[in-house]
Amino acid sequence: MRTLKSFFSLLILLSFSSVYAQYTEVINSNRPGVSKSAFSVGTGVVQLEAGAFTVNEEHVPLNYEVNGFGLDFAIRYGLLFEELELSLDGVYQNDTFTNNNAVIPVEDPRSNMKNFTLGAKYLIYDPYKNAEEAKPNLYSYHANRKFQWKSLIPAVSIYAGANFDTKDNPYTAPDVEGVSPKIMVATQNNFNGGWVFVMNLIKDRIGSEFSDFQYILTLTHSFTPQWVIFGEAQGIKSDFYADNIFRFGGAYLWTRDFQLDANIAFNTKDTPSVFNIAFGASYRLDFHQDKKIDNGNGNDGNFKKKRKKKKKKKEEKVKVLDGFDN
Template sequence: MRKLLLILILCPSLSFAQFSETINSDRPGQANGASTLGKNVFQIQSGYNLNTVKNGFSDMQNTNINNFFRFGLLERVELSALVNYASVKTKGRQSESSLSDFNDLQLGARFFLVENKGIIPALAVQSSVLLKLPNSLFPREKMGSNTIVATTNQISEWLSFNSNWIFLQEGNAPLHTSYVANISFTISERIGTFIEMYGAISNYFTTSFDAGFSYLINNDFQIDASAGIQDNSYTDTDYFIDLGISWRTNWRK
């Protein structure tokens, strides 16, 4: 009972509606939004990412098919699952190799904690468990965790600033921290665009950049495209293109 009272005190507006008339996707880009779907809403966010990395010794082409499943358990609480399938092709001076398999499985939940009021940003936390992949060609022998603290400031009707602070723990490896700083623009009722900077914080600071746009087909279906240049401190070239769709259905009525 005390725990329940504490939750009600800390989250007095837990039952306030989070549902929006148009789909609210984390795609495109690296940043997660500081929002939840609303109760009884199911959403799929899928993307195809092609990443090219070149250095003086080898060329690498990484392909990722990413699927993020979200379900609104309550207005401010949602459950999620991430499934990622990767293909890696490497071409060296005297050899070539190719691997394809699942490289990431996660189960998690997102909690919307604070509404955006003036200079106070909206705040949400996404916490996920990294599942083992012992039989994958990209093995993960031990479970891990990934926590994302997301904020959103709606500066005007057409401009918003989003930030993510990411804490990744894989097995016994040291905690890896990273960031995303995203500026999003609404061009019209159907078109949105963004530009963002992201990278690592722990051990060394890196900067990567990407930008893209989204197009709303209808209130429940969105397509997107983006491209970026990643930190090339240890490579000659590192860039990617990304295409995706987001779709939702709801049982609110």
């Protein structure tokens, strides 16, 4: 029984330590969803996130189909400050567009980058920082799983980046090419019981005629230290393309630095209908070093030596007094 209590105490401490700092003891991946966490990977951490997905689309009114595959990746790097993260994100797609309006279907093979973005994210508000009153209760497992109203206040980060689009790209609007800005606000709520809610509000390809607005809502739940499930809703609104996409899946923590994931994505319309299956992985190179903390005693590492020296003088003084008594 004592061993079981020790296990729960350790588990609770680890979960809370990952909440109150940017750097975590285990990998903190944005996968398997497409939303971005409000927190960075931590200074000195290089993180690679990549996956492959199927492409299956069917447009009933226009009578065409799209079938193929895609690859997506993200390289994340934390530097200078715990709150700062640089990232390079991209999505490559290779498919065949089949027009079924003719007597003989006409196939058009296509391939290009759907997205290629370089940006930076900075945490501007962290409600969990210095939250001394939110320390875990080591004597009550249920007390640590109770809902806390303060958890409704999210961590907030801002993101700014640049899209790089090629000319005559079949996956972008006609006037979209070259460099265009992208901005985002990301929020994150960490609830007791292993629940995390992330929200992204995105304005993409700013300045172009077909600039779009997106929202992404992601809810994850870790029901064991290794297994996580998630559900996600993504809304896209522009004059070029509009959709509501839903994703469900999970991830498995293989080691503290390596994660595997899988998910399905679909929508509820036929202009076009979408159904994709994706698999991916995340791996981090951990060069993080904890900063030296000044504990306020003003010592430079010689505190123990000074204490020993004082103790030695005190002992010598006692010996001298004993000599007088004799």
